[in-house]
Amino acid sequence: MIIIFSTLGIFCAVLGGFIAQSKNKNVALWMLTCAIFPILGLIVLLVSQRESSLVDKVSTALRQPGLNPLSDQKKLYDEKKWNALVQYDPEINKIHYSLKPHGQDYVDQLAEAYMAINDKSYLEKIHKAILEKIKQDTENGQEKLRKKLNDPDFITNYIQTHRLMLLKSKIGPIIRLPDDSIIAEVNGSIVKFKTTKDFRGNFNDRTRWDSVTDIQSTLKVFNKYRDHV
Numbered sequence: 001m002i003i004i005f006s007t008l009g010i011f012c013a014v015l016g017g018f019i020a021q022s023k024n025k026n027v028a029l030w031m032l033t034c035a036i037f038p039i040l041g042l043i044v045l046l047v048s049q050r051e052s053s054l055v056d057k058v059s060t061a062l063r064q065p066g067l068n069p070l071s072d073q074k075k076l077y078d079e080k081k082w083n084a085l086v087q088y089d090p091e092i093n094k095i096h097y098s099l100k101p102h103g104q105d106y107v108d109q110l111a112e113a114y115m116a117i118n119d120k121s122y123l124e125k126i127h128k129a130i131l132e133k134i135k136q137d138t139e140n141g142q143e144k145l146r147k148k149l150n151d152p153d154f155i156t157n158y159i160q161t162h163r164l165m166l167l168k169s170k171i172g173p174i175i176r177l178p179d180d181s182i183i184a185e186v187n188g189s190i191v192k193f194k195t196t197k198d199f200r201g202n203f204n205d206r207t208r209w210d211s212v213t214d215i216q217s218t219l220k221v222f223n224k225y226r227d228h229v
Contacts, residue, residue, distance in 0.1 A: 012038035021121075075108060082111045091120075095127050102134050109133070152215045155222050164229065166212035166221050170205040173212055173221040175229060183225050190228050 016034030020027045034041035086096045092114070099106045113126045148154045159166065165176040174184040182199040183192050193199040200206065212218055222229075 008038050009035040012041060016041055075112070077108075077111045077115045079111075082115065091123060095123065099130065099134075106130055106134060149223055149226070150219065152219065155219055156215075159218070159222065162229070164222075166218060167209040168212060169199075169203075169209050170207050171203055173217070173224075174199070174209075175221065175225050177229070183228050185224065190225060192228060 013031040013035035017027045017031040020030035030041070033044075085092045087093070095110060096107060099110055109130050110126060113129070114123060117126070158164075163178045167174050167176060169184065172185060174182055176182055176196060180195050181192055182196055183190065184199065185191070193202065212221055
């Protein structure tokens with residue numbers, strides 16, 4: 001009888017562990033419960049509700065105020081523990097450093113979400129959630145940039161702040177930078193000349209250069225050369 005009860009307890013404990021994991025519950029606790037109360041434990045576990053989904057948990061973790069890179073609040077995770085995980089766990093190390101180029105904010109999101117859930121099986125799902133957030137943030141940032149690059153006030157202020165000169169040369173509109181270098185379009189390619197003297201000598205240009213003054217031309221010239229300024 002003892003052997004039968006023990007076997008039943010072990011079987012129910014293992015089965016309870018699988019069910020608990022599928023419902024995002026404490027696996028160890030439910031394995032112990034099902035081992036002590038084999039049939040009753042399984043029944044209670046089967047009829048119990050599933051814990052909060054991964055999406056809910058990750059979303060909650062990502063909404064924490066400590067994720068703001070400009071915030072002075074203390075990080076909401078144990079940095080020493082996280083650094084140890086990064087050092088000794090190859091999977092965490094790989095994901096950690098893959099997010100680094102996108103900014104520390106996203107690394108913090110990974111650490112906070114993972115340590116809040118504390119379950120290795122969710123690591124890749126957390127990673128995918130953060131990558132989706134990076135994509136959304138990038139798209140939002142690009143949209144804001146597009147709006148700014150069509151905002152005359154923003155462009156005018158940028159040109160003045162960075163001391164750029166938009167000029168009309170012999171070969172077309174150019175930009176002169178504060179270091180006296182020239183950016184111009186030559187045969188369909190954007191070329192940078194070290195000095196004004198080099199540019200003039202290359203095209204035998206001795207003409208007087210007037211400034212680009214009207215706003216539409218300013219926007220057009222700036223946006224043509226902005227990636228090289």
